Amino acid sequence: MTVEFSFNGKKMTAGEGQSVAGALLACGQEELSRSSKYRRPRGVYCAHGHCPNCLVRVDGVPHVRSCLVPAGPGMRVETEGSAGKRFDVYRSLGVIGKFFPVGFQYRWFKRQNAAWRLWENQLRKLAAETEIPAPFDIPAGERLRADLLVVGAGPAGIAAAATAARSGLRVVLAGRRPRLGGSAAPAVASADLLQATEFVRSAENVTVVAPGTVVAGFGDQYVIDRGDRALEVTATASVLATGAYERAVAFPGNDRPGVLLTSGLHRLVCEDGVLTGARAVLVAEDDTAYRLAVDLQRAGLRIQAIVDSRPGPAVALPEGIEVLTGARVTGVRGRRRITGVAIGQRTIACDVVGMSGGWQRADELRYTVTSVGDAVVHGERATRIDPAGWENAPLPVLQGVGAVAGTMDADAAFTEGSLAGAWAAAQHTGGGNHG
Numbered sequence: 001m002t003v004e005f006s007f008n009g010k011k012m013t014a015g016e017g018q019s020v021a022g023a024l025l026a027c028g029q030e031e032l033s034r035s036s037k038y039r040r041p042r043g044v045y046c047a048h049g050h051c052p053n054c055l056v057r058v059d060g061v062p063h064v065r066s067c068l069v070p071a072g073p074g075m076r077v078e079t080e081g082s083a084g085k086r087f088d089v090y091r092s093l094g095v096i097g098k099f100f101p102v103g104f105q106y107r108w109f110k111r112q113n114a115a116w117r118l119w120e121n122q123l124r125k126l127a128a129e130t131e132i133p134a135p136f137d138i139p140a141g142e143r144l145r146a147d148l149l150v151v152g153a154g155p156a157g158i159a160a161a162a163t164a165a166r167s168g169l170r171v172v173l174a175g176r177r178p179r180l181g182g183s184a185a186p187a188v189a190s191a192d193l194l195q196a197t198e199f200v201r202s203a204e205n206v207t208v209v210a211p212g213t214v215v216a217g218f219g220d221q222y223v224i225d226r227g228d229r230a231l232e233v234t235a236t237a238s239v240l241a242t243g244a245y246e247r248a249v250a251f252p253g254n255d256r257p258g259v260l261l262t263s264g265l266h267r268l269v270c271e272d273g274v275l276t277g278a279r280a281v282l283v284a285e286d287d288t289a290y291r292l293a294v295d296l297q298r299a300g301l302r303i304q305a306i307v308d309s310r311p312g313p314a315v316a317l318p319e320g321i322e323v324l325t326g327a328r329v330t331g332v333r334g335r336r337r338i339t340g341v342a343i344g345q346r347t348i349a350c351d352v353v354g355m356s357g358g359w360q361r362a363d364e365l366r367y368t369v370t371s372v373g374d375a376v377v378h379g380e381r382a383t384r385i386d387p388a389g390w391e392n393a394p395l396p397v398l399q400g401v402g403a404v405a406g407t408m409d410a411d412a413a414f415t416e417g418s419l420a421g422a423w424a425a426a427q428h429t430g431g432g433n434h435g
């Protein structure tokens with residue numbers, strides 16, 4: 001089934017459940033926004049709600065992340081700021097920008113009062129990328145009480161929620177994206193994960209808030225941004241299963257539409273079903289590209305090559321894919337669209353580029369919790385579960401499991417999550433160590 005929506009007044013179609021960003025890409029719309037200063041075009045970058053690249057206006061609501069929102073019938077999608085203008089004089093900054101070193105406005109103008117006052121106004125205009133909508137009533141926040149809040153709906157989060165719920169706990173499971181399961185594609189997810197996902201979806205004692213981003217924690221209270229309203233959850237215990245962010249690789253042109261994180265490329269191809277048949281080059285600084293290349297090939301993306309800056313990867317090479325080791329990308333070819341990547345004198349033709357520069361724990365919520373009064377203790381206790389000795393560990397209030405605790409393997413994360421769920425259940429029934 002397809003749905004029709006509009007983009008800047010033009011009719012577009014989307015597949016069922018496809019994100020707005022995925023649907024736009026399928027219709028050939030790569031540029032979604034522009035950078036504030038040099039007005040450089042921006043396209044989907046992470047496909048996971050972690051960057052400003054895909055911000056658009058949806059039905060008059062500004063700054064909506066189009067990679068997180070499923071396209072709906074009759075939806076009115078518009079670009080914001082410079083991306084929505086036919087002519088923007090500031091785009092010339094992108095051409096003459098090389099004459100202005102990074103941060104020049106602060107170093108130079110800040111020292112000169114009159115010039116700064118003039119420039120400050122311009123900066124404000126440059127940064128104001130969208131019109132503020134007309135005043136509207138802010139919907140009242142909802143409140144919920146739970147025995148356990150699980151933040152993150154990847155393998156670790158789902159396992160924690162399912163295990164705790166099976167023991168009778170009232171669980172709130174919050175995930176940033178509408179789809180549960182994290183980056184584990186349904187095709188390769190383990191039977192345990194699929195079963196647990198099904199269980200949390202249907203269990204009466206589990207409230208799934210997805211999409212729902214936990215934006216702050218105050219002791220045992222957490223605030224979830226649901227997009228159109230806030231939800232305040234008071235939970236006796238919480239499990240942090242927020243995963244990790246993939247890092248970019250530094251090379252000239254890595255910010256252009258069509259160059260994105262390999263995990264984002266994986267989401268677009270394997271979940272949104274776009275870019276099938278396109279040619280891709282994966283730029284690697286860790287083993288992620290090798291792991292995802294097999295999935296991507298299977299889903300229909302044609303991997304031209306993996307360009308790895310390391311002397312040799314520590315994993316088995318995917319069959320039939322050229323791997324260039326000890327090589328670096330020196331540029332991206334193509335004026336309007338990407339047509340290839342340059343590696344020294346050689347150019348490899350492609351339509352899209354994936355980058356894997358390693359992973360960084362998504363643990364900022366932990367620091368939010370630690371910033372509030374007595375909750376400092378909670379943050380310090382946000383430790384990785386030791387599967388052998390968790391019963392004897394001091395009782396943590398905020399447990400970190402899965403990729404946020406450094407466990408990148410989905411099956412191992414699932415096991416950690418199950419242990420955290422069991423810990424929460426034991427605590428609730430008084431069976432755990434309350435020391």
Ligand code: FES
Binds near residue numbers: 050
């Ligand atoms: S938040 Fe949508 S592409 Fe990064």
